[in-house]
Every structure is written in structure tokens, then in C-alpha cells.
Amino acid sequence: MRVGKKEASNRAIAIKRPTYEQLQHLSPEQFRRACGVKLQTFNRLVEVLAEAKAKQKPGRPSVLSLENQLLLTLEYLREYRTYFPIAQSWGIHESTVCRMVQKTENTLIKETDCHLPGMKQLHGSEELSLTVVVMDATEQVIEKPQKTTSLLLRKKKHHSLKAQIVIAWQWAQIICCDCEKGSIHDFKLLKKSRVHFRQGQLCLADAGYQGIHKRHQRSLTPHKKPRGGEFTASRNRRISS
Numbered sequence: 293m294r295v296g297k298k299e300a301s302n303r304a305i306a307i308k309r310p311t312y313e314q315l316q317h318l319s320p321e322q323f324r325r326a327c328g329v330k331l332q333t334f335n336r337l338v339e340v341l342a343e344a345k346a347k348q349k350p351g352r353p354s355v356l357s358l359e360n361q362l363l364l365t366l367e368y369l370r371e372y373r374t375y376f377p378i379a380q381s382w383g384i385h386e387s388t389v390c391r392m393v394q395k396t397e398n399t400l401i402k403e404t405d406c407h408l409p410g411m412k413q414l415h416g417s418e419e420l421s422l423t424v425v426v427m428d429a430t431e432q433v434i435e436k437p438q439k440t441t442s443l444l445l446r447k448k449k450h451h452s453l454k455a456q457i458v459i460a461w462q463w464a465q466i467i468c469c470d471c472e473k474g475s476i477h478d479f480k481l482l483k484k485s486r487v488h489f490r491q492g493q494l495c496l497a498d499a500g501y502q503g504i505h506k507r508h509q510r511s512l513t514p515h516k517k518p519r520g521g522e523f524t525a526s527r528n529r530r531i532s533s
Contacts, residue, residue: 309367309381309382310326311360311363312357312359312360312363313359315327315363327363327366328366328369328370329366334359334362336405337362337400337406338358338359338362340399340400340403340405340406341358341361341362341396341399341400342358344399344402345358354392355384355388356382356384356392360382361392361395361396362396364378364382364389364392364393365392365393365396365397367381368389368393372432372434374386375387375389375390375393408466408467408468408469409465409467409468410467410468411467411468411487413467414458414467414468414487414489414490415488415490423460423461423462423463423493423494424461424462424493424494424495424496425458425459425460425461425467425489425493425494425495425496426458426459426461426495426496426497427456427457427458427459427482427487427495427496427497427501428456428457428459428497428498429454429455429456429457429478429481429482429500430454430455431452431453431454431455431475432452432453432454432455433450433451433452434451434452434453435451436451450475451474452473452474452475453471453472453473453474454471454472454473454474454475454476454481455469455470455471456469456470456471456478456481456482456485456487457469458487461496468487470484470485470487472484477500478497478498478500478501479500479501479502479503479504482501482504482507483507488507488508489508489510491510492510493508493510494510494511494512495508495510495511495512496511496512496513497511497512497513498513498514499513499514499516501513502516
């Protein structure tokens with residue numbers, strides 16, 4: 293296969309990234325830590341990509357295998373680096389990385405196995421009424437939005453997304469998630485997401501959801517230190533255990 297001058301120079305100065313073939317000797321737990329997903333999940337995603345590729349017309353072969361394309365995409369999603377340093381790690385051009393990431397994402401988005409169950413399952417399933425539901429939120433720094441009509445957003449020096457996830461404890465499965473632009477309080481994000489739990493569900497949340505018991509009685513959150521009093525950690529240990 294012919295390689296352009298730019299790609300040849302990139303490969304010459306590339307910091308080699310462990311490929312899928314080099315990760316085969318890892319244990320399942322080490323593979324999950326390296327890739328971000330379990331080995332069986334990774335293999336299932338490769339099957340989805342292979343099925344989509346089989347339906348396409350044959351053309352120029354890709355520089356990387358499907359396994360390495362998926363590994364590259366997971367690296368981009370986990371580490372949130374720009375295309376250029378990823379291209380240097382894999383020894384390819386950054387435009388090639390862009391095409392691989394977009395193609396892999398678009399293929400996996402169409403697969404129903406990659407979709408979250410959603411709030412319908414949270415509300416409608418009788419089985420979930422007896423489970424423990426865990427909720428948490430985190431803020432992720434993002435790049436400055438390029439296409440925006442808001443002058444306020446363009447002038448901000450810090451851009452982020454606040455994400456909230458709801459997990460079924462029994463299945464260790466994410467049920468639904470919701471995102472909001474900018475820095476927002478956890479409890480305010482909960483109210484905006486309109487997530488409601490069944491009466492029999494037990495909801496575990498962190499200190500950012502103080503006051504959730506007013507919306508859902510079966511809720512447990514860490515207790516804050518009383519003003520002028522002593523902090524007792526025994527109850528918080530019972531909640532986290």
C-alpha cells in the first residue's frame with residue numbers, strides 16, 4: 293500500500309500505541325482497564341462493525357483493522373484528546389483518525405445494543421421496583437463550541453458539560469442519562485431531567501443531591517456536618533457499605 297509523505301513522516305516520529313494484537317495477553321480485568329470496556333463487549337462491538345462492513349461495497353483496504361479502529365475510537369472517547377496526538381500514536385494522518393472515529397461512531401449508534409434502556413424501563417418495569425437505584429453526576433470539560441449564536445458562550449473561558457446517570461444496582465446497568473451545558477448543581481440537573489422513581493425503589497445519591505428525599509422518600513444521601521456540632525461518619529459508612 294502506498295503511503296504519503298505526511299503519513300510516512302508521522303509514522304517515523306510516532307509514539308507507538310499498544311495495538312489490539314498486543315493486548316491479547318492481558319487478563320480480562322487488565323483488558324477492561326486498558327480499553328475501557330470488557331472483552332466480551334469489545335468483541336460484540338467488533339461484530340457490529342464487521343456486519344456493517346460486509347454490507348458495504350469493497351474498496352480500498354483500511355490502514356488499521358476493525359479491532360484497532362474500535363480501539364482508536366475508544367481512546368478518543370475516553371481520553372478526549374485531539375486527532376493529531378492520536379494520529380502520532382498510531383502512525384497515521386489526523387484526517388484518517390477523524391474518518392475512522394466518525395465512521396465507527398455512526399455505525400455503533402445505529403445498533404440497538406448500544407442504546408440505553410431509558411426512563412421507560414425505569415418507570416414501567418415491576419422488577420426494578422425492588423432494586424436499588426444509584427444516581428450520580430459529573431462535569432466534563434469540553435472544547436469551546438465553534439458554531440454558536442450566543443455571545444455569552446463565546447466569551448466564556450471555561451466550557452463544560454454536566455452529565456447525570458441513573459444505574460440499576462442489581463444489574464450494574466446504566467438506565468438513562470441526561471446532559472446539561474455548563475456548570476449546574478446536581479439537584480437542579482435532576483429536576484430539569486424529570487427523572488422520577490417508582491415508590492418502591494431505593495435511591496442512593498451523594499451529597500450533591502441534598503433534599504432529594506422531598507421528591508422521593510426512599511432516598512439515602514450522606515449527612516452533612518451539623519452547624520456547631522460534631523460530624524459522625526458511622527451512618528455514612530452504613531450507606532456506602
